[in-house]
Amino acid sequence: MTVKGFMMGKPSSGPLLGGWKPYTMQAPVLISVIIITLCLAGIIEFLAQKSQKQGGLALSERSDSLSGTVAFSYLYAPTVISVLYSLIWSWIDLDIRRIQPWLELS
Numbered sequence: 001m002t003v004k005g006f007m008m009g010k011p012s013s014g015p016l017l018g019g020w021k022p023y024t025m026q027a028p029v030l031i032s033v034i035i036i037t038l039c040l041a042g043i044i045e046f047l048a049q050k051s052q053k054q055g056g057l058a059l060s061e062r063s064d065s066l067s068g069t070v071a072f073s074y075l076y077a078p079t080v081i082s083v084l085y086s087l088i089w090s091w092i093d094l095d096i097r098r099i100q101p102w103l104e105l106s
Helices: 027-054 068-075 077-105
Strands: none
Touching: 027 077, 068 077
């Protein structure tokens, strides 16, 4: 009989239900974070090369001629993206730090 991943009584022939890994250490989450990280690195590299060729990433010659959407994406979108990425990464990091002592004991 299994209860939330723990065996009680006779051993069952099937795998334990639920498992012991936190959600953030399962393959779909880790693969998704790896893909997001590689995409962000690719975007940063593309923008760096474009900036080096053009001498900057100016979207127009004067800053007051930018539309509201372009100004928001130019000024605030990088900050929003980096904060969201750091939240995802801290979620994974805290779960790893929480489970590390138990892995060392096993």
